[in-house]
Amino acid sequence: MIVLGITETHCATAAILRDGAIVGCASEERFTRLKNDAGYPRLAVDALLRDLSLTPRDIDLVALAGTRAYARDWMNRVLHDADYARQYYGVRLEEPARGLGRRARKLGARLGLAGRSRGKFEVSERDRLGFVTDHLGLDRSRIVTYDHHLCHAAAAYYGSPFAGARALVLTNDNAGDGLCASVSTGRGTALVRHEAVPSAPGSLGSFYSFVTLLLGMKFGEHEYKVMGLAPYAPARQAERAFEALSAVFGLAPTTPARFAWKRRGQRYRLLLETTLGLRFDAVAAGAQRIVEDSLLAWARLMHERHGGDRLALGGGVFMNVKANGLIADEPWVRDLFVFPSCGDESNAIGAAYLGWLARAGAAAIPTPLGPAYLGPAIDPVGVEALIRARDLAGKYRVTEHERIEERIAELLVSDGVVARCAGRMEFGARALGNRSILANPSDHRVVGIINRMIKNRDFWMPFAPSILREREGDYVVNPKGLASPYMMLAFATNPKRRDEITAALHPQDATARAHLVDEAWNPAYHRVLREFERRTGIGAVLNTSFNLHGEPLVGSPEDAVDTFERSGLPHLALDRWVISKK
Structure with a gap:
């Protein structure tokens, strides 16, 4: 049975499940080249079908994530039109003029008399299903929809390696279908929801996003920068910011537990007043601690109420690897699985799992998610044609190598930085070696080179190491032996070997968002690391x-x-060719 899972929110994504296993997944942004592109992911669907040698006729079911969908133009405008985003999120100093109340605005929107939420509007069910039927020629009876947070929970639990064992399943994000969090127990193929947290009083995701906006960065995209900035704050300043922010937002241990704003008012203005006079890095640190403390308190409370020593986590808030690492350290947590790139893009996979289980019957057993290399593959014939068509050999030094991994390792030792594009594309926000820029992790100079000449990144942002799984004990502190194939956990590092991966650590707290590379999951990338180790003794590379x-x-x-x-990239390893600037 073939199930096509789709999510149409920001970072619209398609996933293909064959007989219980996810065999393909890609986001629309990779094909339109618009970051976090929203709407029906037509190009991603086409690319996956083509890569897997399938046609629309092969699809048995289409599973849509979320009970409602919003217009693509509006979603992209919020993300990419800075002036509109400032208006939408209420970035202003003056108090807004009093007008229609929230209930009146909603009623007016339903009657067509007023716009809802400054231009936000839903796509009708007819139009939503029409995108699918017009594109794929499928009957509407073969399209189903699932609740947003149920999709997050399904991806986290069915995608986990727990093999049907009992687990506590937590989801947490900005908002989806009226909720910002949910608590379930997974057992076998059943997911039983215990608590659902409404997003109206507030959400941990929206709190962190408003702080991101307050610090002059993009709501819904740059939250990771706040996490990266937080450790730079002096302890006393960070404590002041935490106390100030705790007065306006936090966890209420009710039933269900809620994440709520403690004071009324426009949220941007509320945060602006609260943090007036505080250092920018301290505000980041205070917000990060709110997230960490709230998630820890919530996870402990849910464990007390509903049991479970295995945790499966989904939803965009769990992209916060620092908070995930603290949860992993909890003594009651025996095993932890954080779904890779667990924002809304992961809901395409959750919807596909749910659709398959509904059709396949009680005896069906979903296959846990394996390697995240689920996108289209690089075609060597196409690469060769591209080199000729663009006359790359005339402009650059182009060489072909049977053992390309050895050449990459040599360049990392001699020149420090190489981009690698090979094999199937990774799903999600984390580069896992196949669409990565690699560097010598022991040479701190590569940080400035990559930041200034190549990526134009903010100076405070850390890089991450890809580490040979068999060498993890040399570099990271992982007493529970947790798997980390997707870069979803932050680890403390071993001070005795820290100098070997110094460029791939957070400069302030020496933590590592480690990618542990298993040979069986990516043999070619594992060989790159092995060849680098053979030349340097270092069992890791910097990966961004x-x-x-x-x-x-x-x-x-x-x-x-x-x-x-x-x-300013000096070298590109493209399949089996190396392209170098002369």
Whole structure:
């Protein structure tokens, strides 16, 4: 049975499940080249079908994530039109003029007399299903929809390696279908929801996003920068910011537990008044601590109420690897699985699992998510044609290698930085070696080179290490032996070997968002690390996403070459070819 899972929110994504296993997944942004592109992911669907040698006729069911959908133009405008976003999120100093109340605005929107939420509007069910039927030629009876947070929970539990064992399943995000969080127990193929947290009183995701906006960054996109900035704050300043922010937002241990704003008012203005006079890095640190303390308190409370020593986590708030690491350290947590790239893009996978289980019957057993290399593959024939068509050999030094991994390792030792584009594209926000910029992790100079000449990143943002799984004990502190194939956990590091991966650690607290590389999951990338280890004794490389700041990860060979030419990258390893600037 073939099930196509789709999510149409920001970072619209398609996933293909075959007989219980996820075999393909890609986001629309990789094909339109618009970061976090929203709406029906037509190009992603086409690319996956093509890569898997399927046709629309092969699809048995289409599963849509979320009971409602919003207009693509509006979602993209909120993300990419700075002036409109400031208006939408209430970025102003003056008090807004009093007008229609919230209930009156909603009623007016339903009657067509007023716009809802400054231009926000839903796509009708007819139009929503029409995108699918017009594109794929499928009957509407073969399209189903599932609740947003149920999709998050399904991805986290069915995608976990727990093999049907009992687990506590937590989801947490900004908002989806009226909720910001949910608590369930997974057992076998059943998910039983215990608590659902409404988003109206507030959400942990929206709180962190408003702080991101307050600090002059993009709501819904740059939250990771706040997390990266937080450790730079002096302890006393960070404590002041935490106390100030705790007065306006926090966890209410009710039933269900709620994340709520403690004072009324426009949220941006409320945070602005609360943090007036505080250092910017302290505000980041205070907000990060609110997230960490709230998630820890919530997880402990849910464990007390509903049991479970295995945790499966989904939803965009759990992209916060620092908070995930603290949860992993809890003594009652035996095992932890955080779904990779667990924002709304992961709901395409959750919807596909739910659709398959509904059709396949009680005896069906879903296959846990494996390697995240689920996108289209690089075609060597296409690469060779691209090199000829663009006359790359005339502009650059182009060499072909049977053992390309050895050449990459040599360049990392001699020149320090190489971009790699090979094999199937990774799903999600984390580069896992196939669409990555790699560097020598022991050379701190590569940080400035990548930040200034290649990616134009903010100076405070840390990089991450890809570490040979068999060498993890040399570099990271992982007493529970937790798997980390998707870069979803932050680890403390071993001070005795820290100098070997210094460029890939957070400069302030020496933590690592480690990617533990298993040979069985990516043999070619594992060979790159092995060859680098053979030359240096270091069992890791610095790994960062292959893109320019503000752009999606590269997807195709054309994207890789374009990014290479528009940046200061010295070398591009494209399939079995190395392209070097002369």
